[in-house]
Amino acid sequence: MLGKALGQPAHHPLSRPRSLWSAFHIDPILLGLLLLLIGGGLFILYSGADRNIEVVKAQGIRMAVALVVMMVFAQLDPAVFRRWAPWLYLAGVAALVAVLLVGVGAKGAQRWLAIPGLPRFQPSELMKLAVPMMTAWYLSRHFLPPRLSRVAVALAIVLVPMAMIIMQPDLGTSLLVGAAGLFVVFFGGMSWRLIGAFVAMVSVAAPLMWFFVMRDYQKQRVLTLLDPQSDPLGAGWNIIQSKTAIGSGGVDGKGWLQGTQSHLEFLPESHTDFIVAVLAEEFGFIGILALLTLYLLIILRCLYISATAQDSFSRLLAGALTMTFFIYIFVNVGMVSGLLPVVGVPLPLISYGGTSGVTLMAAFGVLMSIHTHRRMISA
């Protein structure tokens, strides 16, 4: 397949001259932005991990693996994703069931599935890709915008795995999985009236969730968010300390490795979920603007890729993956700055650890695949 791709330009007189990049199915603009982000992220991580070079090395290796995964996904034709979407989805749901029955975990949550002979993995991570693929597959089989009944089925496709992930419980991931699926439905053309009705339904469901679904520690997080001072040494500590770190950074920050909040261990999780507070403390408002600008450029590029994709499946999938990436950013920065409750969502491609980096890069691989596997459509 690779050989065929390489050979293509010479035998295809109608195509534009294709660069080496497209031969490898790489979008150089997106790759450049991502490398910039990952490189800068390692730089901040060195400070966030209190100059622990081992942490930076481990993250570098993980990111290298993620880049390889991205490239592998980029080589696959979007048709492959579409063909495999239902099976991937079903496998993911089965794995989620297995997690709930026999999963292993830590800190009161079952998230991992240990299958003998395979590395331990989180099925919920798989669903970040499988749910939007499945939803896109289902909706793109029919004309768009979808009819009400199809919207209902699509929502079911999204909500079932989401509910299962909540039960693990892993609020952060279920939010991201749900967002990915719902964005597909949105991009698919779900009518505004239905969206309105859906929002109304959620606002009714929220109180019910509070009383019947949410665990105490999750409620505590929400309550602490509303009034962090109520528990300054316990749950509120994180938020107070991260706001202090951010606020004390000022316009241009205290300088790299000079952040007192993070280096004196006042800031918890300074190299994982709260790393943006390290950036804000050491590089100030300017650093934050630079980071958000970089993220915005990536999103713009991805939305461009989505808008120029050739078929509905690709468009829906690309758009949803792009918006999920944005949700990561918004939720993480929002929670660290005290706008949102503390749910475990990492800062994409910068926070240390987790498998989310690999999943994210796989998503970018899908986007690159969509952008570089173009069929010639006769005019």
Next chain:
Amino acid sequence: MPWGEFKDVAAERRLFQRRTTVMLGVVLFMLGILVARMYQLQIVEHDIYTTLSDKNRVQVQSVAPPRGLVYDRNEELLAENRPVFGVTLVPERVDGMENTLGKLASILSISEEDMERFQRRLREPRRPFQPLPLRYDLNEQEIASLAVHRHELPGVEVSAELVRYYPHSELTAHALGFVGRINRDELQRIDPINYAGTNYIGKSGIERFYEALLHGQVGYQHVETNARGRTLRVLERQNPVPGEDIQLHLDLRLQRLAHELLDGSRGAIVAVEPDTGGLLALASVPGFDANQFVTGISVDNYRALSEDLDKPLFNRALRGQYPPGSTLKPMLAVAALDSGATTRDRTIWDPGYFQLQSGGRRYRDWKRSGHGWVDLTDAVAESCDIYFYEIAVEMGVDTMYEYLAQFGFGEDATLDVSGALSGLLPSRDWKRAVRNEPWYPGDSVNMGIGQGFMLATPLQLATATSLIANRGRWVEPRLLKDIRGDRSAEEFLPPPDHDPLILKNPDDWEFVVDSMAEVMHGTKGTARGAARGAPYRMAGKTGTAQVFSLAEDEEYEEEEVRERLRDHALFVGFAPLDDPQIAVAIIVENGGSGSGTAAPVGRALFDAWLLGFPDEGEALVTGSATEGAH
């Protein structure tokens, strides 16, 4: 499309692009929210968070000043500071408090009081990661076993602090006093800033009187700490000003000798340098180890001390109020001569008793057969009671009061001796106020031999004797000799407030001094045995104070009286006669007679001070050479 529905590809693309435009708007809007939030935190509220961050990071720690040292007049260290180890717990880091306390209790001995105090402080509001003390004063073995078990006991730390230590505590406890942990009352009194790092305060004696001088000024350091309160670096430091080292007039050798002389009995010795008023020895026997009070004495040990029949905690030298007995006679002789109640040549017939009027109550002489014809010199030398009964009645209480007050009786005349009592100098007003009775002539009779209502402390007797040695020049007794550094002792000693006792005929001083010399050197002197063979001349007066009163004609056999009801033996004196170097007052409780028990003690003190201390012939040579240089 395999299922044959019609798909409008262009319409779907337009639909998607519209939705994408909406999403782009949403993305920009939400990023705008984040930017606005960051703007609010980093620019608008920047100052608030900078303050919070610095407060987090920088802590002001107080640095306790090292307490000033105390030396004796020969540079012998009397009070120093030693590191003492205690065990503290940081509750936030302790892995299971009950469990940890249980383990600690198996390694160390932790008293119930320690445990209770710890539990109370655990419940009180406090800063997170602040260590709480559990026990002080660990011994080396306990420190070692803690080190062995350290890995099982997270949050448990051994801490060191400088604590007062008295190397010669048994000897100096009563003279120096001691420090102890600051209690609740003292906390109200002290400057909380200056004592921010201090756990100890002077509780008694010199330690209490010169607290301000010895304590010093607290220092500060701004330290950067991490979230666990561990100090990472010192940003700024203001060093504490250490307490002043002070030197006392006290001579440890004399103090030791005093304790040895009184060893096995109860009593007190006060020795004064007449010229300076410096207290050379201030001994109360038995003494006690003040070191156990510093870090907090256990209830059992305290009970043992306080319930001891010999009252080791009682400072007899300053607070023991005894009838002065015959040791009051030289002062009364001065009063009688100066007031004209008697003359040097007047003789009185002593039949062995005295009566206010014939047929009245007989006041006995200690010598039942009487002394015959006695003049004033004889009356002092032989301690004739009848002579003093006579002149006491002739002087009357007002005159006696007037003169005795000038000798420092009935007041605390010391400059810096904390806790000294005033004794009791009776007067008409006093008796009216306290007893609601008039002053009877019989009261004067008793007062004439230092009995009756009259009470004096050994320190007061030494002061009055020193006044005679000085021939009326008042020098208030004091402990502080010098302050190391630039400041002088006078700056901190209260101002002297006594006028000299000027006699109408100053030669009367010499007369009384000579009569006191007769006590020691005269053929009939009551203490002639004690002075035998002395290469210098000395003045003295013995005394025997009744512990309980005997009825008029009651005979008593000393042996029959239980030991604790025997008379107190007293002696006052100074030497050498013409250039007094030392004046002493000695009381041996239930010691029997002053001449037999107390006077030899005085002689031993004089010999040591003037001729050299027994065990240090060589040191004496250098010592006197130094003195010659002064």
